[in-house]
Amino acid sequence: MIRPYILSETNWKHLKDENVELAILPWGATEAHNYHLPYATDNYQAEAIVEESARISWERGDKVVVLPTIPYGVNTGQKDIYLDMNLNPSTQLAILKDLITVLNSQGIYKLLIFNGHGGNNFKPLVRELGLLFPKMFISFCFFPQMFDKSMYFQEEGDHADEMETSLMLYIRPDLVLPKSEWGKGRFKKFKIKAFSEGGVWAERQWSKISEDTGTGNPEYANTEKGERFFKDVCSKVGQLFSDICNADLNDLYE
Numbered sequence: 001m002i003r004p005y006i007l008s009e010t011n012w013k014h015l016k017d018e019n020v021e022l023a024i025l026p027w028g029a030t031e032a033h034n035y036h037l038p039y040a041t042d043n044y045q046a047e048a049i050v051e052e053s054a055r056i057s058w059e060r061g062d063k064v065v066v067l068p069t070i071p072y073g074v075n076t077g078q079k080d081i082y083l084d085m086n087l088n089p090s091t092q093l094a095i096l097k098d099l100i101t102v103l104n105s106q107g108i109y110k111l112l113i114f115n116g117h118g119g120n121n122f123k124p125l126v127r128e129l130g131l132l133f134p135k136m137f138i139s140f141c142f143f144p145q146m147f148d149k150s151m152y153f154q155e156e157g158d159h160a161d162e163m164e165t166s167l168m169l170y171i172r173p174d175l176v177l178p179k180s181e182w183g184k185g186r187f188k189k190f191k192i193k194a195f196s197e198g199g200v201w202a203e204r205q206w207s208k209i210s211e212d213t214g215t216g217n218p219e220y221a222n223t224e225k226g227e228r229f230f231k232d233v234c235s236k237v238g239q240l241f242s243d244i245c246n247a248d249l250n251d252l253y254e
Contacts, residue, residue, distance in 0.1 A: 005058040006051060008068050021063040021245040022110040023103055026050045027092075029073030029117035030085040034160035034185055034214030036177035037168055039083070043071050045164070046116030048171045049143060049233055056238030062245040070095065073117040078206040081213060093125050097132065104133050110244055113140035114237075118158055137249050141240065143233050152229045157185055157216010163229065165218035170226030182219070183212025 004010045028043035038044070047069050054066050074092070078084040087095075096113075103111060113122050122140040129138055144163065153162040160183075168176050187210045194200040206213060 003051070003055070005054045005064050006066050010065075019063055020065045020108050022112060022241060023065055023067055023108050024050055024054060024112050024114055024241065025067045025099070026069040026114045026116060027073065027120060027122075028069060028071055029075060029119060030071055030083075031073075031075050031078055031117075032081050032084060032213040033164065034183045034212050034218065036179075036182045036218070037160050037165060038172070038175045040071065041160070041164060041168060042073065042116040043069050044172050044175070045143075045167050046114055049116075049230065049237060050114050052230075052234040053237035053241055056234060057241035057245065060242055062242050064241050064245060067099070074119040074121070077119070077203045078213075080207050084206075089121065089125065092120070092122075093128065096125060096129055100129060100133055100136060100138070104136055109135050109249065110137045110247075111139070112241070112244060113138070115140055115142040118142070118144075137244075137247075137252075139244070141237070143237065146233065146236060147229070152225055152232075154220055155217045157214070157218075159185075159216060160212075160214035160218060161185060161216025162218050162221045162225070163216075165221035166223070166226035167230060168226070169221060169223045170230055173223065183214050185212065185214030185216045185218055186210070187215040 002009050002011070004014050026046040028040070028046045030039050032039060033041040050066050054064050057064050072085045072087045074089055075084045075086040076088070079086065100111060115122060126138050126140060130136065149163055153166065155162040157163070165176070188208070189196045190202070195202055209215070
């Protein structure tokens with residue numbers, strides 16, 4: 001069944017008389033996720049959440065459209081992990097500039113970048129694009145930061161961890177290797193303590209901090225946790241889509 005809010009599925013017959021209010025751009029990465037998850041984990045997660053959230057918003061009457069996913073992200077810290085693909089931030093800026101030029105020229109002035117990869121940092125890009133396209137309202141979200149993950153998962157982590165493994169067990173269980181193949185996700189931290197205490201940052205060289213490319217123990221992941229988290233995220237993101245759709249760009253603040 002064609003979903004009219006998914007650009008890759010819909011058609012000109014539907015869109016020629018449509019008036020889209022919000023464009024949503026899922027942006028992921030292609031990188032190793034421990035031993036057991038697929039390289040496209042970030043893409044599968046972003047797409048599944050955005051598509052379900054858009055359905056919720058669309059069924060409320062909101063005019064949203066989901067653009068095709070960008071499957072490559074910033075992976076400069078993983079350049080020696082075999083076939084981890086990289087887009088530099090400057091390349092991301094160029095891609096966004098081209099896409100926003102189309103939206104802006106066609107009167108679609110709201111864009112949400114839905115980030116599925118922790119290595120992507122869209123804040124400086126959005127600042128620069130906002131200067132270039134003053135009519136556009138450009139925003140982004142990174143779904144793991146929208147919730148207190150400890151309410152769902154017992155192990156901390158940020159890559160191929162309990163959260164991502166649980167989500168994939170729910171979204172694409174056919175692509176998850178048996179539990180006997182899961183790495184422990186043990187990882188090293190900087191010896192300089194300030195880098196682990198907040199307010200100080202340096203890029204981690206992935207091959208030196210993790211043997212299995214994971215950072216976080218996936219041991220307690222299961223489908224039920226993934227389903228609960230997925231549904232709660234989609235409910236919140238669907239409301240976000242609706243709120244942006246219905247927002248007056250001339251009256252955003254209170």
